[in-house]
Structure formats: structure tokens, C-alpha cells
Amino acid sequence: MLVTQQPVFRKFWHAVMPLTELANGPKPFKLLGEDIVLFMDAEGQPAALRDRCCHRTAKLSKGWCVDAEGKACGQGAIQCGYHGWTYDRSGQVVRIPQYEADRAISPDYKTPAYHCTARYGFAWVALEDPIADIPAIPEFDDPAFRTIFQFYETWNTSPMRALENSFDNSHFSFVHRGTFGVAASPKPSKYNLVENETGFYAETVIEAVNPEKFHAISGVTEPITTRHMRNAYFLPFSRRLDIEYPAPKDDAGNSSRPVKPGKRHIIINCFTPIDDGRMQLCQWLFRNDTEADCAAQLLIAFDEEITREDKEILESTDPDALVDTRRRGVEDSMDSDRPGMLIRKHLMQLLVKHGEVEVHRGMKVIALQQAA
């Protein structure tokens, strides 16, 4: 599937940029192949416009924010760096410095604006009127959890590849054999899968190696522990992974009446589509412990090692992932690919509902052959 060729994805909110990135002025981003610029308006709310000035097409992301008097500042209207035309969050040109102050500006002088809102520390953008809400992250406002912004980086793969990988229990013994994967147990644990309106919920318990350096993370000291995984998929490109480790045993070796709850390690991912070969990994981590129990830097380093292992293998896959499984002979599957197949089913249902078929690279080959 070529994400930029499926218009329905323009109708979803996508996590695009941490708000902290906008503190020092406008920043560019490419969403679904569209060049956009993000900036903070005078109210401190993120705004998104097409990254193209309507005067001579310069990228607005080369400019800066200005206040009502036209003075450079951290948040306000966005001024083009070429001749200084200035835009508000609706994309309207509100100031042309070369004009006399009382001269009217044509209402036609504007650039497209996109839906943009702040949520969970990020700017979210929908290129067209959104048809679904931003997935809920209740832990963000829950004092029992701390928030760690873990990753914000570009990967040379597609959201579909990252999504299916995040539900794939068969790769741990191979991709993660150097970290938590149990190489001697390649048979994956089974998921209990429950479909819902926005995707599905998948629950399982897996074994995980637990060397001493992971003890602060897992909260337990057994050499092999378990992870109770509560995983959920949200259309089109988000997922939630709630890992619960066992409650630690007391001094008598008894965990049935624990003194402390098991550690929760909740990862939220938005795999934001940049273009047909790249995605932005946005990852939040929520923990039910404190910095003194387990330092944020240790948690970032722990997940980074695992994330690097996934990145390395995923960047070797074809980003044009098969979605319409009626196409035979493109990718073969096994039983444990069931969550990935369900993601495909939900994406196909979405496409069909919006009158689309899966667009893939092979279609161009067929079209060229037909034209020849």
C-alpha cells in the first residue's frame, strides 16, 4: 500500500511534532507526502499550513513568528523569510510589509491551512476534516503515572510494517535474541484477540529474560520473568502496549499478597506516515513507578536497544506492504501473523467504506504494461 495514494488517511489526526520543538519558531514536516509548516500562534496553540508562500513559493518554514507589530517573537503569525508576507493560522495573508498600512490585502492571498491541535504534548494534524478522534491516552493526566517522551525519529519503513511488527510475537526470539527474546523458545505465545470499532485488543503473556541490568525496569529478580501484554490497535496507525510485570515476591518468596503492584510499562506509538518510504516514530512511555525506582534515562536506553533491533530489520523490508490479501503470491503468512492480518482487514474495511482500493507499486507496472 502506498499511503500517499490513499486519500482516507488525510481524514485522520496524526501525531506530527512534540510541542517543545516549536518553542524556537516554525518547523517543517512532511505528512502523507504533503509539505507542511508548524508554528505556535499568539495564543500558544500549534498551527499547520502548507509550507509554500503564495507570493513566490518560498518555504514558510524558512521564516519566523512575528507579533502584532511585525516584530520577530517566539509565537504569533508566521512571516515568510523571502519578502515578509505574514500569515495567520487560517493561512490568510494578514500583512504585506511593502504595502501602505491602510492598503487592503486581497482575500485570495492565502495558503491552505490544516486542522491542528495540541494533545499529549504533541501537535496533531489532520489534512482534511477528521473522521475519528485522537486515541485516548488516560495515563497522560493520571498522577499514578509519569510520562517519558521516548522517541521521535524518522524510519525508512511504512506504518504498516511498524504496526504489524508491534503485534508480532514470532520475532522476539530472532530480532530481540540479544535483549529480551528467549532464543530457545521460538514458538510464540497465543494472543486472545477481540475486535472492536477502532481496531482490536490483543492480550497474551510472554516469557522474557530478566538479567540483573533489567531488574529496576521489571521490578522482579527472577532470571526469566513474564510480561502480561495488553496490546491495542487503533485505526489507522497507532497502537498501545501495556506491559505488566509480575508483582515482586515478599521476603518469604510469596507474590500472592504483594506489597507492591507489578511494574507497568505502557508504550503508545503513533507511526506517522511521511511518504511512501518513511514514517515518523512517535513514542510515549508511561510508568507506575518513580525516577528513584528506575531512572528515565535507563528506561530510554532499555527501549532504545530494542527499538534499534526493530528498526534495523524493518528498514530492510519493502515499505509497500501487502494490505489487500486477495493479492496472492506477494507475501506468505503463518498462524502467528493473525494480528497483522486483522490490521489489514480493518484497513481494507476502511478503504472500501471510503470507495478506495489498495494502491500499490504493482499497479503502476500493470498500467504501464497495459499502455504498451
Ligand code: FES
Ligand atoms: S515568497 Fe514569500 S513573501 Fe515572497
Ligand SMILES: [Fe+2]
Ligand atoms: Fe520488536
